[in-house]
Amino acid sequence: MYDVLVIGSGPGGYVAAIRAAQYGLRVGVVEKRSQLGGVCLHVGCIPTKALLHSADVYELFLHGEEHGISCDNLRLDWARVQARKNKIVLKHAKGIEYLFKKHKIETISGHGRLKGNGRVEVEGKPELEAKGIILATGSEARMLPGLAPDREQILTNIEVLGLERVPKSLAIIGAGAVGVEFASMYRRFGSEVTILEMLPRVVPLEDEEVSAELERAFRKQEIVCHTGARVDRVEKGASDVRVEFHDASGKSQSLAAEKLLVAIGRKPNTDDVGLENTAIRTDRGFLPVDGYMATAEPGVYAIGDIVAASPQLAHVASMEGLVAAGHIAGRPVRPVNYRRIPGCTYCEPQIASVGLTEAQARAEGYRVKTGKFAFAANSKASIVGAHGGFVKVVAEEQYGEILGAHIIGPSATELIAEMVTAIESEATVDSMMSAIHAHPTLAEAMGEAFNAVRGMTIHA
Numbered sequence: 001m002y003d004v005l006v007i008g009s010g011p012g013g014y015v016a017a018i019r020a021a022q023y024g025l026r027v028g029v030v031e032k033r034s035q036l037g038g039v040c041l042h043v044g045c046i047p048t049k050a051l052l053h054s055a056d057v058y059e060l061f062l063h064g065e066e067h068g069i070s071c072d073n074l075r076l077d078w079a080r081v082q083a084r085k086n087k088i089v090l091k092h093a094k095g096i097e098y099l100f101k102k103h104k105i106e107t108i109s110g111h112g113r114l115k116g117n118g119r120v121e122v123e124g125k126p127e128l129e130a131k132g133i134i135l136a137t138g139s140e141a142r143m144l145p146g147l148a149p150d151r152e153q154i155l156t157n158i159e160v161l162g163l164e165r166v167p168k169s170l171a172i173i174g175a176g177a178v179g180v181e182f183a184s185m186y187r188r189f190g191s192e193v194t195i196l197e198m199l200p201r202v203v204p205l206e207d208e209e210v211s212a213e214l215e216r217a218f219r220k221q222e223i224v225c226h227t228g229a230r231v232d233r234v235e236k237g238a239s240d241v242r243v244e245f246h247d248a249s250g251k252s253q254s255l256a257a258e259k260l261l262v263a264i265g266r267k268p269n270t271d272d273v274g275l276e277n278t279a280i281r282t283d284r285g286f287l288p289v290d291g292y293m294a295t296a297e298p299g300v301y302a303i304g305d306i307v308a309a310s311p312q313l314a315h316v317a318s319m320e321g322l323v324a325a326g327h328i329a330g331r332p333v334r335p336v337n338y339r340r341i342p343g344c345t346y347c348e349p350q351i352a353s354v355g356l357t358e359a360q361a362r363a364e365g366y367r368v369k370t371g372k373f374a375f376a377a378n379s380k381a382s383i384v385g386a387h388g389g390f391v392k393v394v395a396e397e398q399y400g401e402i403l404g405a406h407i408i409g410p411s412a413t414e415l416i417a418e419m420v421t422a423i424e425s426e427a428t429v430d431s432m433m434s435a436i437h438a439h440p441t442l443a444e445a446m447g448e449a450f451n452a453v454r455g456m457t458i459h460a
Helices: 013-022 038-043 045-062 078-102 157-161 177-188 208-220 314-328 358-363 379-383 412-424 429-433 444-453
Strands: 002-007 027-031 106-109 112-116 119-122 128-135 139-141 169-173 192-197 224-227 230-236 241-246 252-257 259-262 266-268 300-302 343-345 350-355 368-374 390-396 402-409
Touching (some): 002 013, 013 027, 013 078, 027 128, 038 078, 038 157, 045 078, 045 157, 045 177, 157 177, 169 177, 169 241, 177 208, 208 358, 208 390, 343 412, 350 412, 358 390, 368 444, 390 444, 412 444
Parallel strands (some): 002 027, 002 128, 169 192, 169 259, 192 224
Antiparallel strands (some): 112 119, 119 128, 139 266, 241 252, 368 390
16 A cells, blocks of 8 residues: 555656655655656756757857857768757656655556556556546647658657658758757757747747747748748659648648658647546646645546646646655645746747736736836847847736746747746845846846836946
C-alpha cells in the first residue's frame, strides 16, 4: 500500500512525487517510458531549448564581424549539435533517477490504469493500491484529420527534434509557441521557413502588440507568415510536401517544402487510463478538478496537461503537483492562481508574459493604463546587439495595480520573473517605480516600463 501513487514522471509527476516523499509519505511512480522525465525532458522543453541555444551561438558566429570576430570556414556540424542536445537530456534524466533514489521513491515500469477504489493496474505486475493517486499522464501532439507523422516528411515535435540534417525548406502549420520556436530555430540553421496560422495573428494568445512585433522580426529574418490561413489539403510527394490553403483574403494558394511540421496544439493523454472505472467525467478529454487538483473520484488527483482550464506548461504542472502532494499529505497549500502564471516562448526574439493582455483587461472592465519601453533605448540591449522589442505593463489606472506584463526582446524569458514576483506580491506600478535596477542591465527596461505607465520614463 502506497500513500501516494503517481502515474507519469513528467515535470508534474516527478515534482509531486518528490514533494510527497519530503512529507514522509511512501511514494511510487508508474512510468511507461524507459526513462523518467516525460515529454518535457525527452521530446519537449529541454531538447528544444538546447537546439535553440545552439542556433543562438551559430547565428552569433555568422555575424561576428560586428564584434570584430571573423571566422574562416565556419560550418554547422549538425551531428554534434544533436549529440549535445541528447547529452543534456540524458544528464537530467539521470538526475531524476538520482532524486528518486535519494527520496526512496519506487519506480514501477509500465502503463498504469485506474481500477477504482484506490487501485491501479500495471500490466504484468501485481495490482497496486494507494491512499492518494495523482494522474500526470501529459499530452501528445494533435494532428490534422487524415495526417499521421511519418518521421520523413510529416513531423510533430518528436520527429522534428530528431532530424538527421537541417532541411532546405520547412513548412509549419500553427504559429503558437511550438511553431514559432521551430521556425526561429531552423531559419537560423539555414532552412527556408513558411508558417501557416489559422487565426488572424501569430502567437495569438499574446498581447496584440507582441504579435505585431514578432511578425516584423520574422519578416526581417525572411520567415514567411500567412495568418488567417485555412489548410485545405496536404499531399506528400517523392521529395517534398505540398500544402494547399486559402489565405486571409480567401485566395487559394499552395506551397511546397521538404518537411512539414504540424504544431496545432496538444491533446490530453486520458483515453487509456481507466477513467471508466471511476466517477471522473471528461471535458473534451480534459479532467475537471477543484482548487487542490482533486477529481470527482475520491483520492484521485489530476495535474498538468490533462487538466481542464490549465495552461499546458511544464512549470504549471510542477506547481499543480506541489499542491496535490500537499493536499494529500494534509499540509496547508494554496491553490494555483492561473492569472499569475508566466508564459515563455523561446523564439528569436524571445517572448514572455504574465497576467492579462491589454484587450483582456479592457474587456473585464478595468480602467486601463499601459506603459511601454523599447529595448532600442536600453544600453545593455545595444551592447548585446538586440535592438528590437519592448516591455509593456498593463495596469489599473487609479491605484496602479499591475494586471499584466508583456515582453518581447532579449532575455524576455528570464526578465519575466520580476513581473511575476511583482504581481504575486501585489506590488503596484508606483512601488515598482522605486525599485532600483542595476546599470547597465536589460532589467532597466522593466523599471522604465513601470515609469511609462505614469508618463515618467527617463530614456524615452
